Every structure is written in C-alpha cells, then in structure tokens.
Amino acid sequence: MSGWTDVEKEERNVRMTIGRLAEITEVPASAIRYWERHGLLPAPERESGQRRYPPEAAERITVLRKCQQAGLSLAEIREFQRExxxxxxxxxxxxxxxxxxxxxxxxxxxxxxxxxxxxxxxxxxxxxxxxxxxxxxxxxxxx
Structure with missing residues (x-):
C-alpha cells in the first residue's frame, strides 16, 4: 500500500500537454522540445499524437533550470544525469x-x-x- 489517497493517485497520473507544462514551469515549449531532442528530458507519452507529460516533468525542468542558473552547460547537465x-x-x-x-x-x-x-x-x-x-x-x- 503506497499511502496515497485516490485523489492524490489520480493527480499524479494526470498527464499534461506541453502548453500546460510550459505555463506552469514558465519555460517556452520550444525549450522543452529542445531538451527532449538532446536527451535532457525523457520522451513523453503521446495521446492522439500530442505529447503528454507526467507531473514529475515539471520537477525535472526545475532541476534543469537550476543547473543552468548554476552555470552548467547542457553537456554537463547530460553528464549529471548519468550513473x-x-x-x-x-x-x-x-x-x-x-x-x-x-x-x-x-x-x-x-x-x-x-x-x-x-x-x-x-x-x-x-x-x-x-x-x-x-x-x-x-x-x-x-x-
């Protein structure tokens, strides 16, 4: 048993569009797509051809932004995500x-x-x- 309520489980399973993800993270959709192409964000699931992101994607974007603000290059961030x-x-x-x-x-x-x-x-x-x-x-x- 995970300790999550049914509502919390449902919220965690809700997938958002790239537009919604861009809105809540204040990061342009073009940057999100760029990070995906370069392996910094996992490829999202697709529903009817649209990208659908889990709530954790917003957290990962927050980490990416903090790494950039700390001066890490995209190559360094990619290395940071390795073993x-x-x-x-x-x-x-x-x-x-x-x-x-x-x-x-x-x-x-x-x-x-x-x-x-x-x-x-x-x-x-x-x-x-x-x-x-x-x-x-x-x-x-x-x-």
Whole structure:
C-alpha cells in the first residue's frame, strides 16, 4: 500500500500537454522540445499524437533550470544525469569551478565596495586597496 489517497493517485497520473507544462514551469515549449531532442528530458507519452507529460516533468525542468542558473552547460547537465560515478566527477569539477567564481565575485565586491568610499583619485594608488589586492594574491588555505 503506497499511502496515497485516490485523489492524490489520480493527480499524479494526470498527464499534461506541453502548453500546460510550459505555463506552469514558465519555460517556452520550444525549450522543452529542445531538451527532449538532446536527451535532457525523457520522451513523453503521446495521446492522439500530442505529447503528454507526467507531473514529475515539471520537477525535472526545475532541476534543469537550476543547473543552468548554476552555470552548467547542457553537456554537463547530460553528464549529471548519468550513473553515479560519472556524475560525481562532473559535480566535483563544477563545485571547484563555482568556488573559484565565488572567490572572484567576492574580490569584485570588495573592489566595488572600497571604490565607493575611497578618496584616492586612482583606486590602484590607494594603500588600503593595494593591501587588499595583495591579500588576493595569497592563496587561501583549503577548507
């Protein structure tokens, strides 16, 4: 026994059109079809020639969008969906890349924040800023 009520079972079995899926995920139908062609979304069932998607398709699209927002390419997302050992390698590499991007963004934030309050004509000549730049050159210890 699954613990699902009859209504919940029925809702989970309802298949939606690509238009409805596009509407609830706020993703164009053309993107959904593109992801299908490239193996990022499973091919949906068809009823009378129309694509019909299960509710889980919306969840998968949410994951795809989050992966894209995190900077993963479509090829990386495809690899992410593969078997565990292969997926782990992709994830580890992406985590390293994201950590570097976060460090770069932190440095940019420090620069801009300092520039707002710096009274020096040229920020590069500012002793406080030069000290900050020197700290960027020193590798941080690994966590």
């Amino acid at each position: 565990q050992p292969h997926r782990e390698a992709v994830i580890r590499a992406k985590i390293t890349e994201i950590q570097q991007r976060m460090l770069d963004l932190d440095h940019a934030h420090q620069l801009l924040t300092h520039a707002l309050s710096c009274s020096e004509e040229d920020i590069v000549g500012c002793p406080k800023f030069r000290q900050q730049m020197a700290s960027w050159q020193t590798p941080r210890p690994a966590p």
